[in-house]
Amino acid sequence: MFNNLFKKLFKKIEIHTIRTKLIISFLIIGLLPILLSGLLSFNIYRGAINDRISAYSQEMVNRMERDLEDYISEIETFLSREQDFYINQFIKLTQANDFRNNRKYAFRIWEDFNNLKQMKPGLEDIAITFQDGRRISSYGIYNIDLENFRDRMYSDSSGEISFTSPYTNYLQQEVITIVSSYYPEIAEENVLISADIDLDVLANLTDFNLGEKSYFLIADQNGDIIYHPNQELIGQRSLLYNAGFPDRKLNLNGEQYILTSTFSYATGWYIISMASADEVEAELNYITDITLYMTLVVLLIIILLTIYLSSSLSRPIQKLQELTHRASENDLSVKIDTSGNDEIAELGQSFNKMIRRINKLMEQNVREQKLLRKLEMESLDNQIKPHFIYNTLDLIIGLLENKDFDRATHMVEALGKFFRLSLSHGKEMVLIRNEIKHVKNYLFIQQFRHGEEYEYIIDVEDHEIMDKHIPKLILQPIVENAIYHGLLPSEKKGLVIVKGYRENKNIYFKIVDNGVGIPAAKVDEINKILTGRLETDDQQKYFGLRNVDQRLKLMYGGSSGLRVESDQGEKTTVIIRIDQRGGK
Amino acid sequence: MFAQKNRLLFVLVVIIILPALLTSAAGAENIQANEDDEEITIAYVPRSLDNPIFLDAFEHAQEKAIDLGINIEWVAPFVYNEEAQIKIIESLIVRKVDGMVVSVNNTPEYIDVINRAIEAGIAVATFDADAPDSKRLFHIGIDNYEAGRVTAEGLLKVLENKNIDYRQQEKNLDTMIMTGVRGALNLDSRIEGFLDTVEATNIRVQDIVENQDSVNLSVELLEQYLQQNPDIDIIFFVGGWPFYVPAEALPNFQKWAANGGVAVGIDIFYDALLLQERGLLQYLVGQDMATMGSKGLSTLYNYIKYGVEPREYIETGVEVADDDNLERLLQTHRPWRVK
Numbered sequence: 023m024f025n026n027l028f029k030k031l032f033k034k035i036e037i038h039t040i041r042t043k044l045i046i047s048f049l050i051i052g053l054l055p056i057l058l059s060g061l062l063s064f065n066i067y068r069g070a071i072n073d074r075i076s077a078y079s080q081e082m083v084n085r086m087e088r089d090l091e092d093y094i095s096e097i098e099t100f101l102s103r104e105q106d107f108y109i110n111q112f113i114k115l116t117q118a119n120d121f122r123n124n125r126k127y128a129f130r131i132w133e134d135f136n137n138l139k140q141m142k143p144g145l146e147d148i149a150i151t152f153q154d155g156r157r158i159s160s161y162g163i164y165n166i167d168l169e170n171f172r173d174r175m176y177s178d179s180s181g182e183i184s185f186t187s188p189y190t191n192y193l194q195q196e197v198i199t200i201v202s203s204y205y206p207e208i209a210e211e212n213v214l215i216s217a218d219i220d221l222d223v224l225a226n227l228t229d230f231n232l233g234e235k236s237y238f239l240i241a242d243q244n245g246d247i248i249y250h251p252n253q254e255l256i257g258q259r260s261l262l263y264n265a266g267f268p269d270r271k272l273n274l275n276g277e278q279y280i281l282t283s284t285f286s287y288a289t290g291w292y293i294i295s296m297a298s299a300d301e302v303e304a305e306l307n308y309i310t311d312i313t314l315y316m317t318l319v320v321l322l323i324i325i326l327l328t329i330y331l332s333s334s335l336s337r338p339i340q341k342l343q344e345l346t347h348r349a350s351e352n353d354l355s356v357k358i359d360t361s362g363n364d365e366i367a368e369l370g371q372s373f374n375k376m377i378r379r380i381n382k383l384m385e386q387n388v389r390e391q392k393l394l395r396k397l398e399m400e401s402l403d404n405q406i407k408p409h410f411i412y413n414t415l416d417l418i419i420g421l422l423e424n425k426d427f428d429r430a431t432h433m434v435e436a437l438g439k440f441f442r443l444s445l446s447h448g449k450e451m452v453l454i455r456n457e458i459k460h461v462k463n464y465l466f467i468q469q470f471r472h473g474e475e476y477e478y479i480i481d482v483e484d485h486e487i488m489d490k491h492i493p494k495l496i497l498q499p500i501v502e503n504a505i506y507h508g509l510l511p512s513e514k515k516g517l518v519i520v521k522g523y524r525e526n527k528n529i530y531f532k533i534v535d536n537g538v539g540i541p542a543a544k545v546d547e548i549n550k551i552l553t554g555r556l557e558t559d560d561q562q563k564y565f566g567l568r569n570v571d572q573r574l575k576l577m578y579g580g581s582s583g584l585r586v587e588s589d590q591g592e593k594t595t596v597i598i599r600i601d602q603r604g605g606k
Numbered sequence: 607m608f609a610q611k612n613r614l615l616f617v618l619v620v621i622i623i624l625p626a627l628l629t630s631a632a633g634a635e636n637i638q639a640n641e642d643d644e645e646i647t648i649a650y651v652p653r654s655l656d657n658p659i660f661l662d663a664f665e666h667a668q669e670k671a672i673d674l675g676i677n678i679e680w681v682a683p684f685v686y687n688e689e690a691q692i693k694i695i696e697s698l699i700v701r702k703v704d705g706m707v708v709s710v711n712n713t714p715e716y717i718d719v720i721n722r723a724i725e726a727g728i729a730v731a732t733f734d735a736d737a738p739d740s741k742r743l744f745h746i747g748i749d750n751y752e753a754g755r756v757t758a759e760g761l762l763k764v765l766e767n768k769n770i771d772y773r774q775q776e777k778n779l780d781t782m783i784m785t786g787v788r789g790a791l792n793l794d795s796r797i798e799g800f801l802d803t804v805e806a807t808n809i810r811v812q813d814i815v816e817n818q819d820s821v822n823l824s825v826e827l828l829e830q831y832l833q834q835n836p837d838i839d840i841i842f843f844v845g846g847w848p849f850y851v852p853a854e855a856l857p858n859f860q861k862w863a864a865n866g867g868v869a870v871g872i873d874i875f876y877d878a879l880l881l882q883e884r885g886l887l888q889y890l891v892g893q894d895m896a897t898m899g900s901k902g903l904s905t906l907y908n909y910i911k912y913g914v915e916p917r918e919y920i921e922t923g924v925e926v927a928d929d930d931n932l933e934r935l936l937q938t939h940r941p942w943r944v945k
Contacts, residue, residue, distance in 0.1 A: 121668040125661045126942050132655045136684040161694065162655055162681035165647070193697045 040339055044332035045325075052324040060313050067309055079282035079295040086238065089227050091288040094200065097145065097217045098183050100138065101202035108134070109150060110206040112158065113213060128158060135160035144223030146195050150204070151214040164192060175201055176242070176290075185289065188221060188248055188256045196221045196256070198248060221256070224249035233301035235277060241267070241292045248291060260294075267292045271299065338366040342373055354381050390576045397573045398450065398495070400565075414467055433470060436463045444495065451491040454522065454529070458482060461497045461520055468505055476509045476516025484524045492529070492600060493573050499566035500533040500584075500596045508537025508594050531598040539590035548586045567596070574600060648906055649679035649698050650899070651708040653735065653819055654686035658850055658942040659873050660709075663733065663899030667707075670900040674907050679703065686786075686819035688715060695719045698728070705729035705906045707746075712737045712791040731906050731916075733898040735792040743909060746902040746920040748893045750792040753872050753924050754799025754844075760889035760926060761840065761870045762807070768868065770839075772807040780812045782831060785844040786819040793844045796872055800842055809840060817847055824848040825855065832858035839868065846873025846890075853884050860886060874927050876939040882932055890927040897922040 108130045115124035135148040139160050149159035155168040174186035186199040197218040205212045224240055240249040245263025247255050260267075261274070267283035278299035283292050338358070345356040354377055360370035414437055421430035443460035446452050452460075458480060465478040478501075482488060501518060509516030519534040540548070548564055550556035552571045571584040581601040588594040650667055652660040664680050671678035681698070683690035692715055698706055699719075705728060710716040720740035723730050729743055736745040765772045765779075772779055783800075785793045801811070815831060817824035824847035832838070836858075843849070849871070853860055863869065863886045871878070874892025881887045901920060908914040927935050 119668075119672055121665045122940070125665050128664070129655070129658065129661065129942060132684055136655075160684060162679065164649070164679040164681055165677055192701070193693065194700055 041332045041336040044335060045328045048328035048331065049324060052328070053321060056317060056320055056324075060317055064310065064313055071309070075297055076280065076282065079280065079297050080284075083238070083282055083284045083293045083295045086227050086293045087284045087286045090224075090240075090291070090293065091286055093144075093223065093227070094289055096142065097200050097219070098202070100148075101200060101215050101217060102182065103204075103215075105207055109204070109215075110208050112150070113152075113206045113211065114208050116152070116156070116158075117211060128163065131158055132160060132162070144220045144226070145217055146197050146220045147191065147193070147218040149214075149216050149218070151216060153211055153213070159192075161193065166192065171199075174199075185242075187242070187246060191218050196253070198224075221249055221253075225251070233298050233304075235298035235301050236279075237296050239294050239296065241294065243290050243292075245292075262294065262296075267294050335366070338370060342366075342370060345373065349377060349380070354384060394450075394573055394576045397569050397576075398493075400569055413471055417471055429470070433467065436466045439463045440467060444498075446494050450493060452494040453488065454482075454490050454492055455488040457492060457494060457497055458488070458520070458522070460495075461501050464498050464501060465518065468502075472505070472510065476505070476518060478518040478520065480520045482522040484522070487522060487524050487529050490529060490602075493577050496570055496574070496598060497531060497533065499570055500531075500598065503566050504533055504535035504537065504594065504596070508535035508539070510537075512537040527602055529600040529602065531600075533596045533598070534593060536593045539592050539594050540586065540588040541590055542588070545586050545588045552584050552586070570598070574598070578602070645677055646674075646705075646907065646910055647677040647679060647703045648705040648707065648903060648910075649681055649703045650733075650903075651691065651695055651698070651706060651710075652680070652682045653691065653709045655682050655684045656821060657686070657819070657847070658877075659846055659875055659893075659895060660734070661942050662875075662895035663902075665899065666896040667899035667903045670903045674904065676903075676907060678903065688713075692716065692719050695723065699723050699726050702726070703728060704910050705731070707731045707733050707902045707906060708742075709734040710737045711735060711787070711789055712739055713789060716740065729906055729910050731902060733902045734893070734895070735790055738791065744905065744916040744918050744920060746898050746905065746922060747792065748922055748924050750795035751799035751802075753891050753893070754796035754801075755803045756799075756924055756926065757796070757842065757870050757872055757889065757891045758800045758803030760891065760928065761809075761842070761868065762804070763928075764868055764870065764888040768866075770868070772804075772809060775808055778808045778810040779839040780835075780837070781809050781840040781842060782835070782838050783811055783814045783842045783844060784824065784828065784848070785814060785816055786847070787816055788814075790819075796844050797842075800844075812838065819845075819847070821847050821850050825851055829856060829858045832862045836862060836865070838862075841867065841869040841871075843869065843871030843873075843887075846871055846875060846878050849873065849875070849878035849881055849887070851877075853881055853886055856886070860884075874925060874935065874939070876936070876941045877943075879927060879932060879936050879939060882927060883936065888928075892925045892927065894922040894925065 108127050112124060112127040112131055115121075115127065131150070138148055139145050147159050147161060149157045151157045151166065151168065151171070153168070155165045157164055157166055171186070174189055175184040176186075177184045182202065184201040186201065188196060188198050191197045191199070195218070197220055199216045199218050201214050201216040203212055204215045237251045239247060239251070239255075239260070241247050241260050241263065245260045245267075247258055247260050250256050262272070262281060266285070267281065269282050271278065271280050273279075274296075280297040280299055281294060282297070283294040285292050338360075342358060345358055348356050356377060357374055358370035360367045360374070414433065418430050418433045418437070421427070421433060440460060440463040443452070443456055443463065446456070462480060465480075469476065469478065497520060501520060504518050505516075509518065514536070517536045519532070521532040521534070523530050547556060548567060551558055551564060552567065567584055567586065574582040574584070578601050582599055585597045585599070586594070587597065648671070650663070652663070654660075667678055667680070679698075681694050683694065688711070691710070695706065695708060696719060699722060706723065708716075708720070708730065710720070710732060716737050717740040720730050720732075720737055720742050724741045730740075731743045732740075732745045732747075734747050736742075736747065738745065762772060770779070783797060785797060788794065797814075812835070813831070815827050817827050828841075828848045848856065848859075859869075869887050870889040870891075871887060872891045872893070874890050878887065878890055882890060901922070905914075905916045905920065909916055
């Protein structure tokens with residue numbers, strides 16, 4: 023069943039033209055390496071992309087950790103100041119409610135804090151907070167709920183600095199606060215020095231483009247989210263928390279992510295990268311698309327090149343094929359314009375040469391056919407000699423006058439057959455059987471005309487040749503010569519033998535008469551003329567022999583023709599050789 | 607018998623009613639205590655923290671808050687910025703303070719935020735600069751038109767003392783006015799008062815320079831202006847922005863004053879008096895910022911606590927600084943900068 027299927031399939035895509043074969047070959051040769059190398063490169067690239075994404079994510083979180091720690095440490099440096107004269111004075115005078123003297127310190131602190139804010143982007147507010155919640159900050163003096171504030175605080179690993187979870191500060195900004203205790207030398211009350219950091223700073227620190235779905239987040243040691251691009255999640259326990267944030271691939275809300283994290287000991291925070299695996303795949307898809315498009319482009323180029331090359335190669339062949347076809351349809355005016363010196367050009371030249379040769383042969387053939395027709399006509403003319411017809415008709419009239427109706431009937435019948443066979447419906451070739459009948463009719467008529475002065479014998483040994491075709495009017499002219507030039511001049515009882523046989527695939531006829539014979543010199547001259555070794559300007563000289571000989575040569579080639587042998591006073595033999603291998 | 611019966615009835619009534627009365631009295635005390643326990647928070651929002659003119663108000667508002675037993679907040683952007691100031695007022699609305707006293711402009715943005723605060727149940731008053739088109743409760747400050755007029759009169763007096771004829775029509779006295787921003791009602795009123803007073807003189811205003819309520823910008827603009835216009839005759843400072851820097855920081859101004867330039871202005875504080883002492887300023891008119899701080903707070907407190915309706919405008923009056931009282935004023939005003 024499969025065999026049939028494949029056969030049908032292959033039959034459907036059967037390749038008929040050289041051009042198609044060339045195109046397919048070139049395509050296979052061109053495409054296979056490209057596809058293989060493309061596939062190999064893609065796989066290598068895929069692995070490299072995955073490695074690169076992981077490495078990039080790790081590098082990003084490490085860099086963020088460094089940036090974050092640098093940022094926080096600068097603020098910590100400010101918060102961890104030893105003793106500040108202005109702050110100390112302010113605390114002391116505030117406790118004493120000495121507003122008159124304190125206002126210049128308040129002004130100085132506002133100025134200092136605002137200068138610091140200017141220098142440190144993302145620093146929203148700097149404040150000193152008293153135990154009762156009174157606070158002086160870069161925005162002035164106000165009160166906060168200290169208890170609530172302390173609830174948000176948790177210490178770092180050193181215990182000297184505290185952080186708060188994200189919250190909305192006095193100015194309704196989303197911040198985290200870094201807090202340090204300050205113990206003024208001149209007052210008993212310790213205060214808190216704090217810095218509010220805008221969550222946008224964390225957003226800026228994590229503003230690395232990993233992709234549209236990929237993101238970074240920051241969480242504290244308990245997994246509570248400090249920063250997340252989705253602000254609604256800030257403050258909530260992260261779903262990713264699993265005794266830390268170990269690196270892994272995970273599924274979150276139906277999306278695959280590559281989680282990479284690092285831990286900042288300075289802040290006690292985890293910095294977590296969530297690279298969307300889908301986007302990595304998307305990047306790979308992008309690469310796949312690029313590879314595909316490049317392959318298509320290369321394919322297109324290869325196809326165009328292939329078409330160009332195959333056309334270049336096959337066009338002369340197609341032209342040759344077309345011209346050959348036209349030549350086969352008898353248009354022998356065709357000629358290929360050959361250029362170059364490759365095999366196809368040589369083939370074209372050979373084709374042109376062949377066509378020229380065929381044209382020559384055709385011309386020759388036409389000439390020969392014309393000659394043949396002419397010879398046939400001449401032979402036929404020779405058949406219908408008026409005195410032959412008149413004598414025969416006179417003879418028939420004599421028989422009728424003598425009331426010898428039987429013989430008259432035979433004569434009329436023989437004469438009719440003679441002419442019918444002579445014309446043979448215009449056919450060029452006749453069966454040997456009919457040619458023999460024709461000779462018999464002729465001999466019957468001539469024998470009766472000449473008073474039965476001679477006998478004739480028709481001897482065809484090989485009856486198979488009777489059904490072979492030969493040019494018509496081959497035997498009769500020779501027999502006529504035998505009668506008129508051999509027997510009639512002779513005094514003795516004449517005999518004409520017409521013998522047919524086959525030898526070495528040649529058909530031979532021997533017409534032998536026991537007439538006066540021909541002088542040897544003349545025989546030699548006749549044979550030289552017949553073989554073309556001797557030219558003669560007299561077209562009527564040996565007309566019958568030459569006509570038959572030329573026709574045979576035209577029909578069967580140079581090996582066919584006549585040869586004359588004679589023993590003067592004894593006999594003359596004309597041998598007709600028909601070489602069937604040279605027949606048309 | 608009747609007396610005994612009445613005595614018994616009285617005792618019974620006393621036994622029944624007394625605990626009820628005692629309980630009722632205790633309840634009333636608790637209510638009073640609760641009312642006292644409810645801390646009132648009033649926030650002052652000056653135009654900026656970097657303008658020391660407000661420090662008097664800051665100081666006296668704090669002292670008054672101690673007296674009243676309330677919380678006071680003093681919040682503003684360090685440098686004047688309308689958007690930042692409005693944001694601070696909005697944060698006070700969110701925090702539901704009981705009242706606020708703000709120094710603003712009479713512009714739609716300020717009017718809107720004040721009205722929103724009032725709709726949120728917060729009592730709002732203005733000080734220093736008013737927004738009368740808002741629903742604010744009252745304004746405390748000076749009559750700014752009057753301040754401008756007094757300043758102009760002081761200027762004319764200075765010109766007379768310097769034998770400069772301000773009535774001579776052949777030669778004009780070219781004047782530059784430096785203000786904060788056009789549209790600030792208090793500043794515009796001062797200018798109006800000034801111009802109305804000098805209308806019949808040959809004092810002609812050449813330029814009005816706006817410093818965007820910025821001390822630093824005011825210094826820069828003043829120096830730049832005098833560099834380009836050293837022949838200006840008079841400068842009227844509608845506020846005291848450039849007076850906070852020492853004279854050494856104003857070389858062009860020093861040179862111009864030494865060449866006979868006459869400068870008058872509004873706002874009296876220690877540094878301005880020092881400049882006047884050095885001859886850079888000839889006449890100053892001051893606002894009573896201390897009263898704006900203390901009285902503004904107490905008025906709003908009384909409204910919040912006791913529902914006492916204030917007058918819509920509370921005039922705090924002006925003081926002047928001229929050669930006659932300069933020495934005394936230098937004794938009473940205190941430097942604001944930490945030395």
